[in-house]
Amino acid sequence: MITTSVHDMTFEGLTEWLAERGHKKSRATLVWEWLYRERTTDFVAMEGVHPECVKALAEHFHIESMSEHSRQESKDGTVKFLFRLKDGNLIETVLMRHKFGLSVCVTTQVGCNIGCSFCASGLLRKSRDLSSGEIVEQVMKAQRFLDGRGLGEAVSHLVVMGIGEPFDNYDNLVKFLDVIKHQKGLAIAGRHITVSTSGLADKIYTFTDDDLKVNLAISLHAPNDELRTRIMKINKAIPIEKLFKAMDYYLEKTRRRVTLEYILLKDVNDQREHALELAELIGERRSLVNVNLIPYNPVDEHSQYQRTERHVVSEFFDVLKKQGVSVSVRLEHGTDIDAACGQLRSKQIKKEAVAN
Numbered sequence: 001m002i003t004t005s006v007h008d009m010t011f012e013g014l015t016e017w018l019a020e021r022g023h024k025k026s027r028a029t030l031v032w033e034w035l036y037r038e039r040t041t042d043f044v045a046m047e048g049v050h051p052e053c054v055k056a057l058a059e060h061f062h063i064e065s066m067s068e069h070s071r072q073e074s075k076d077g078t079v080k081f082l083f084r085l086k087d088g089n090l091i092e093t094v095l096m097r098h099k100f101g102l103s104v105c106v107t108t109q110v111g112c113n114i115g116c117s118f119c120a121s122g123l124l125r126k127s128r129d130l131s132s133g134e135i136v137e138q139v140m141k142a143q144r145f146l147d148g149r150g151l152g153e154a155v156s157h158l159v160v161m162g163i164g165e166p167f168d169n170y171d172n173l174v175k176f177l178d179v180i181k182h183q184k185g186l187a188i189a190g191r192h193i194t195v196s197t198s199g200l201a202d203k204i205y206t207f208t209d210d211d212l213k214v215n216l217a218i219s220l221h222a223p224n225d226e227l228r229t230r231i232m233k234i235n236k237a238i239p240i241e242k243l244f245k246a247m248d249y250y251l252e253k254t255r256r257r258v259t260l261e262y263i264l265l266k267d268v269n270d271q272r273e274h275a276l277e278l279a280e281l282i283g284e285r286r287s288l289v290n291v292n293l294i295p296y297n298p299v300d301e302h303s304q305y306q307r308t309e310r311h312v313v314s315e316f317f318d319v320l321k322k323q324g325v326s327v328s329v330r331l332e333h334g335t336d337i338d339a340a341c342g343q344l345r346s347k348q349i350k351k352e353a354v355a356n
């Protein structure tokens, strides 16, 4: 029998589903706790849940819909997982250790259609969206990995910055956030969750109006349209002016700060004049945005791009700082493993293509 992933269900959805079968709300709470607090992978293990309820659940749902294909662990505590989905597709998830806690970076699509010119993931076009349950399960797998170590550690932060454009899979993103934030389950605080978009302006308006109470990051990567279109072809359809108009709407309505992601590509967008132009572009929004500089991790597929030297990163940082712009440099994670986003997955896909 074909079953659905139970992680595709929101708490309200599960409660309703059980109520339709004559089970009361308290049973949904218990099932939810078994799933997200005890993190069981077997309905039969749900002690205290009425046997009729367990039977119904087991008939309609499954708990695991992906398996771990491989895993890379870095000396700095970063763990990169490659998961095989039920349909054979591969996705990547990263667990990172920070001073402030443990974060997971999730993937939202199989491949990506945005086609940023520096990205290993963008080379492999999107073949499908992930279901909300498949996004939830990535967090569960990372959490179970931590559980297995027996140190009582818990995922405290989430970044939706893995493969895919989350706003191109918007409904499932919203469902995923609902599950992951639920107080009776993993209860990850909205202020610890960041969703990153390449700049789908229309969806920024929707995201604002939906008031999901999570943070927003926008991949900017260039201070003007000419350069941004070269780096990110999406800029042709959604130029900076349109993007910033949507961002201003978000800033005004939510009063939350926005992170502007800026990947530094050697001699492409990392010069002093680019930093000055960026400060000018940000203009009066200085107190409302933070620029996050990301030193580029070179990948074989994009030999046109090199890594910006450390002193150039510092100069870029200093120029922005002097201009009164709030700026940070993203700490690197997993430099001794396949650190670039999508690198592990694309390597495996190539390997499988050769083998076939």
Ligand code: SF4
Binding pocket: 112, 113, 114, 115, 116, 119, 120, 121, 122, 123, 162, 163, 164, 165, 198
């Ligand atoms: S950087 Fe993100 S949005 Fe751009 S191609 Fe890669 S996965 Fe897609």
